[in-house]
Structure formats: C-alpha cells, structure tokens
Amino acid sequence: MAGETKRTDSKALYDVVGIGNAIVDVISHEDEKFLDSHNLIKDSMALIDTETAVSLYNEMSPTVQSSGGSAANTMSGVASLGGKAAYIGKIRDDHLGEFFAHDVNAAGVHFEVKPASEGLPTARSMIIVTPDGSRTMNTYLGISTNLSKDDLDVHLLENAQILYCEGYIWDIETTKDTIRSAIAIAKGANRTISFTLSDSFCVSRHKDEWIDLIQGQVDILFGNEDEIKELSGYGTLTEAAQWIQGKVKVACLTLAERGSIIVTEDEIIGVGAKAVSQVIDSTGAGDLYASGFLFGYARGLDLKICGELASIAAAEIITHTGARPLVPLKSLIESEFRN
C-alpha cells in the first residue's frame, strides 16, 4: 500500500531519532508546603522567565544537576537498551550546554546540532521532588526555543526508523515549525512518526492542533491518563481510550503504578508496572517508558513485549534522582528475560 510506513528496516542507520527541548534538570527534594507557598501545580510543567528561575533557584534546597529534556531522556534510554538513537535539540556553548552534550554523547546517542555561540543560555528545568516521588517542573527554555529548520539533518531524519517528537516543543512557534518540517521529512521517507503529549497543561494549550496532527500524521502516541483525558475531552480513561482507538496505529497510555494500556486499532493490551521498593523521583518515568516501547517497536517485537521493555525502563528511572539511567538498561532487560 502506497505511503504505508515500514515497521522495521534493518538497513536504517538509527532505530529512533528524537527531537525536543535540550534541558539540564536542576533537582531538589522539598516538602509539599514548598509547592503551595510557590503556587506550583504538582506533577505539571510550568514555563518560567529568567527572573522566576533565579528567585525559585534561590529558595530551593541543595540541588543535583542532571541532564534532562524529555526526548533526550528517551533517546538515552533507547541507547542504554542497546538501540541506535539520535537526538536533535538546541544548546548554547556554555557550561550547561557542554554538560548536556557530554551526557547525551556519553549515553551513546548521536547528537551533532551545532551549539549557539550567542543568545540565550542553555535551558534548565527546576524540578521539585516531593516525598511521594512526584516531580513538579519549572522550565526556563532559554536557547532551546531557537531550534530551527536549519538544525534538521535531513539524511538523519530519512534514515531513522522512528521519529519521536516531544509535545513540549509545541509551545514556541519556531520550534513547532521545526517539528512540522521534521515530520514531513520523515514521512517522505515512509518512516514511523511517534509523538508524546508531554503534559496535560501543554495538551490544553494545543488541543485542537494536536487532534488534527495525530489523526493525520502520528503512528504511535504516548500519553498519561490526565493527558489523554484532556486531549479527548472525556472524563474517564475508558472513554478516552475508546476515543483514541483508530485515530493512531498505537496509543500507549501510561497509568503510573497501575501499569499501562496499549491501544491499537483492533485491541487493547494491558501491561503491568514493574514493582519498585520505593519511588525516589518519578522524573523521566514517561520518557523512559517511551524508550523501552520504541526500542522494541523498531526491533519488530510484539507490542506486549514492547510494553514490558517500557515498564522495566520506567522502573529503573524512578528509583533514583534524575531522568537518565544509572545502569545499562540492556543488562536489566537481559536479566529480566533470563528469569
């Protein structure tokens, strides 16, 4: 069938290429009162300006800095699983930019977008982790908003089996255009397009455009319960799941400790969450879920197995501070499937 995307292509240079805001996470652990006193909405992502970034940082407890950025976390996960991953995002030639580039390269992810030599600094997200492991993000986008069509490597986009796009990037007109171009290039090469809804407030800002986008262009959609409810306009998960069914090839709906459901055009598959002894920091749980699923998908595995890989990757990330794996996920998968 003309225009049908190929699910696997062993000749492709990459399994997945991700595109998103290149961000360094600045993480502190605070009590619930901190959220109230700073009017922060738990578990959501708010965009903040320089002034707010400075004043919030000054009030935060001791922090840990760890490279982040939703799609970059996902690509690091794909590489950690043994996959071939590439990343597109914008940094400055400053300390945080170097730190970001080091970490994505060190993870084995191809990343060659030229750092900006002037303009805003590298993006950072002040992440408040509360005792239950929830994370509340306050993001200063900085130079990441300058990602332009000129930063797109056409050869790379044409030669990755899956393009993975971050919903967050929709907040800025420039980067939104960049994503649309990236999708057009990948689709022109019959590649699979995947997209994450990122955040329920982000969904509410772009709902109408996204409903058009996913029906026309997206093969694999990722979202959590709040996000899919917000997008669909339905109040229950079952209604929202029914609504999305058939609009995309595969929708992966993550349900935190309740696991996830994978909704295809003709079936729904339930996937259990992998138990962890304690959730330390849930930052990156959705990102790493996506990495497991996309890696499995690019390798032609059953959707159920893709979901299990996703659960294992997500479980590793929530047991420590930071959104990048501390151990090679490949080794976790191997030991899991040996048992």
Next chain:
Amino acid sequence: MAGETKRTDSKALYDVVGIGNAIVDVISHEDEKFLDSHNLIKDSMALIDTETAVSLYNEMSPTVQSSGGSAANTMSGVASLGGKAAYIGKIRDDHLGEFFAHDVNAAGVHFEVKPASEGLPTARSMIIVTPDGSRTMNTYLGISTNLSKDDLDVHLLENAQILYCEGYIWDIETTKDTIRSAIAIAKGANRTISFTLSDSFCVSRHKDEWIDLIQGQVDILFGNEDEIKELSGYGTLTEAAQWIQGKVKVACLTLAERGSIIVTEDEIIGVGAKAVSQVIDSTGAGDLYASGFLFGYARGLDLKICGELASIAAAEIITHTGARPLVPLKSLIESEFRN
C-alpha cells in the same frame, strides 16, 4: 586547667566551622574495567591537571553534578541534623561556583568567603562509582588552592565550638598555611580542633607533619582503617588503634560496613553500622559520619550516641548518588530515637 578546651559552649555562634577544598562532584557509574583502563586506584583520591580532567570527563558515562568537597559535605550534614554550621573554602564566580554556593547556603550553612573574580575555575572532582558502590575520585583543584589567610573570618573561627579541618587541603602550601592559621585562631579561643585524614595516599604524602600536628593540636581525629594504618605505620587495626590512643582526645576510626570504633584516652567504644538495603554510592560516607559525630559532640552527648548519630548520617548518604543528604537528617534521627 589553663588551655583546656571547652567541650560545649551554649553561647557559641556555631557548633562547627569546616575548612576545606570547595569542590563540585561530577559523578558517573562505570564498571571495574573503566578503573583499570584509566589506571585509577579504586577508593582513592588522585589530583589531576586540566588536561587529564578534560580527557577523563570525555570518557565518562552520563554524569550527575552534585556539590561536594569533604568538609562542605560534613557541614551540610551538621546543618541537616539541626546544628549550626559554617564553611570556609574558595570558589570562582563561575557556574560551578554559583552552584556550590547555592547548595551550601541552601543546606543552611553559613558561607561568606568572597568568590574569586579571576584565576582558575571552581574545583571539580570526577568521581567514578563502581557497581559495589565504591568511589574513585579524580580531583582538579582549580581556584580552591587559593584559599588564603585573608579568607579566614577570625570572629567566626573564635565563635565556633569545633573547627573541622580537611586533610586534603594539606596538598597545597598556601592552603596548608591557611589551615595552620585557622587552627591557631581557634586554639587561641580555647576551641576544639578536629581533623580528618581524608585519604590514605594523602596521609602518605604528609605523614610526618601530620603526626606532629595531631599530637600537638588535634582533639578529635577521623580516619578509616587504611588511613590510620598508613599514619601509624602499623599493619593491623588493633596496633594502629593502640598507637593513636592518647595522642588525641578522641579518634573515630571508620570501618565501612563493620561500623566504627571510638578510641579515647582510656577506652574504646564500638559502634555498629546502620544497615542499608543497597550501597549505591559511598561518596561522602566518611564526611557524613563526621557530621553526626561532631554535631553530637558539640551538643555534649555521650560519645556512644555521637557514634550512633554518625552511623545514621553515613547510612543515608550511601543509599543515593551524591554526598549531600537528600532528606533532613534531623527527621531520620528523630524517627530512629523514637523507635
């Protein structure tokens, strides 16, 4: 008795003031082969130059940046326990310097040394954590070596019950002189002097000077088994413990999972290690042990209780990446002593 130090002084402004190299930790998890292929000596601290720092960083896996510096970790621990702590160390007015200052201030530690506006950058230590939780440190000292007598706040040193000095700082002539001055000021005000041996290689570099120093000037000495063996020249812990007995008022000898022994002029007290489910990163274990002991000592508690506080603080730090507590140690102590 003239010249006798006062153990507790409720009018003192601070419980402890620490002096050391102000360092940001750059931490990655690697396998054992990484140590071999880079000729790194496990569990030790090596001083490296700029070139080695850059090449090592380039080979490291994705990193987490967390404020460190042995004495700064200890002071953050004292503050986290509810104590009044101050810190003296040198940073540059660069990104890592701001990060360091934020974290020590955010921990509630008084820190007012003026950042240098020129010269070397803020110090950083590349820390390789292996699967057993051991840490191998590669430190680029940068501007921390410029800590001079002019950076000493005499009023502060005279008004803290305990001065805590880091052995690491002995590696540079300038900072060694600074420490000697700090000790003289504190002793002039009848304050307690404490000192950590820091690292067995560091001990071997300064053995003779340190034996003189601790006998003449140090009240409380901290060291692990390798360090006290190296200092004493004895091959067994019992011989080394006997050697140190009487040379200082109190020697706290830490023995990793075997707990610690507290050697006073007339007795030896054994303290158990607090069990943890998994050692993720032992960075800061000795530093946090010292924080618990010093906090208890400044508050006039029994030495046995001081040791237990030390064990609780050390146990928290080894269960996660980084050498600063993620939860208020005060709350851990309260729940421990309620049970």
